[in-house]
Amino acid sequence: MDMKDLNELRGEFEAMQQQMMQQTCDDGSCDMDTPEDYPDYLKAIYAEIMPPVKSGVYFSRWDLKRMAQQLDESFAIDVRERMFQKFMQWVATPDDFRAVIDQFSQNMDMKCEMYKEYAERYPSTKEIFDTxxxxxxxAKKYFEKVYVEFFTAEND
Structure with a gap:
């Protein structure tokens, strides 16, 4: 095997690696799979849960408003980030945060049920919706991690 063959083999190998990497990162989430460490739970949740590319679910402004209403909170429709902050500002105790987690989990479960239904109706989309x-x-596991990290006495 001479140097030309070796370079050609290396080029094919790199092209194959690039193709495999691109196939597994089609939705752009590969570089975002590992959650960062945040000093503030609001920043942590907003950065790790709110972006659909990370959580798999889009939380619309209306979703935030409905979730807040379930907890007897009310605020005007505004920019998502401000609505999220208003929704979270009343959280003062672990029980309050548990109620917020439950609302987000219910919303995620509802949307995941829709995803399952779509995947059954349209089998070619199953891989997308499974992701x-x-x-x-x-994201639900991450909520639990934030709860333990910021709201339990274990980490004090």
């Missing part, structure tokens, strides 16, 4: 469902499960 979103898995991300939603990971």
């Amino acid at each position: 979103k469902i898995q991300k939603a499960k990971n």
